[in-house]
Amino acid sequence: MVINLSKTTYISLLLSSILIITSCARPRPVLYPNDHFKEVGTKQSLQDIQKCREMAEAAGANATVKNGAVKTVENSVASAGMGAVSGVVGGAIIGDALKGATIGAASGAAYGLMQDFINGTARQVTNSTYINFVNRCLKEAGYDVEGWE
Incomplete structure (x- = not known):
């Protein structure tokens, strides 16, 4: 079975796919390699970031603004x-x-x-309350957050 689609339909499908794929990218905090970061290592820092994310969500902070x-x-x-x-x-x-x-x-x-x-602009916009919550949690754990990417 062959389905004939117009060029416009193909373009629309391609652009929709790009939008869906890129919207899944999740911003994350970037940590400065201070003494605490060097002591615990990358693996532990990623676990701590996830823990802080979960705490923020449990407290009611939404990760993204739609x-x-x-x-x-x-x-x-x-x-x-x-x-x-x-x-x-x-x-x-x-x-x-x-x-x-x-x-x-x-x-x-x-x-x-x-x-x-x-x-x-097409990426999800991260909620500032969520960012502040995660930043504070990481700071209390001994990390220095330089920003988000």
């Missing part, structure tokens, strides 16, 4: 609209405004999505 993906969709839709308008103009010049609008919308949506990936 608006990262929403912003990506909004930006992609806006870019698709701008692309469609530009495509109408280009299509009208060559005699097929509808085809131009379709190509412009697809190109605009792809541009908006890729721009969000480059700028990091």
